[in-house]
Amino acid sequence: MSKNVFEIDKTNAKVEFNIIGDAFNPDIVTQKLKINPTEVWIKGEQIKGKDLYRKYTLWSISTEYEESLDINYQLKAILSVLTPKTCELLELKNTLDIEYRFCVVININNNENPAMYIDTGTIRFLNEITAEIDFDLYIYS
Template identity: 50%
Template sequence: MDKTTIMVEFAVMGDEFPPDEVTKALSIKPTSSWLKGEKIADKNITRKETSWAISTGYEESLDMNEQLQKIIVLFENKKADLRRVSKLYELDCKFFVVIKIVENYCPGIYIDCALVDFLREIKAEIDMDLYVT
């Protein structure tokens, strides 16, 4: 039986910047990165921006904050480094939350004060997508 799953990805994105420099600045290895202009595999289009990202991958869950915390804990002591590299390369920070709802098992979807503070401190946005099957 399929279960509801949640994936959270945190990305820093910009026009052109060296993703390796973000890795060095944060001492965190990304789960994915690409350069503006790279061809997207199996498609006839190219990347419109450069990106460095870390993701939880899809996990069975009924509370999106479990996955958010797995990412946030990695950056808790690196907020100043993240702000510095973001300013240096004019990067945008964004959380992507993707929820795949199965059999109407909808997870808790809320943003607590600690998350709001964290998003504000690193000047990040949050984007949520829900898919119901």
């Protein structure tokens, strides 16, 4: 994905694409999509350093945090990887009990609010694969 390029005091963002389910084999997703995940969790695994356990299985790819005043740059980076895999994503959704969720994480600094809109092409793709989108905003100054 992209490089981790930003100044800590600047507004920055990253986008994750998460496949979430109660119990599925993440290796099946990796093999089907031919994409190596950024992160994988298995339901029931202990969260490192905590007395907590994962409540679901996750397969995820993400950008790094980048200085950004328009989330569409990060969204397009993820979509450029996923859009050619639409058929595979639909097949996985039909065979596994999974959900698709995009998560946009924005750290706002110096009151520099990024553009937060979803273009029609992205909306079409989200609809086609039946994906949700989640926005996490962290305002620091």
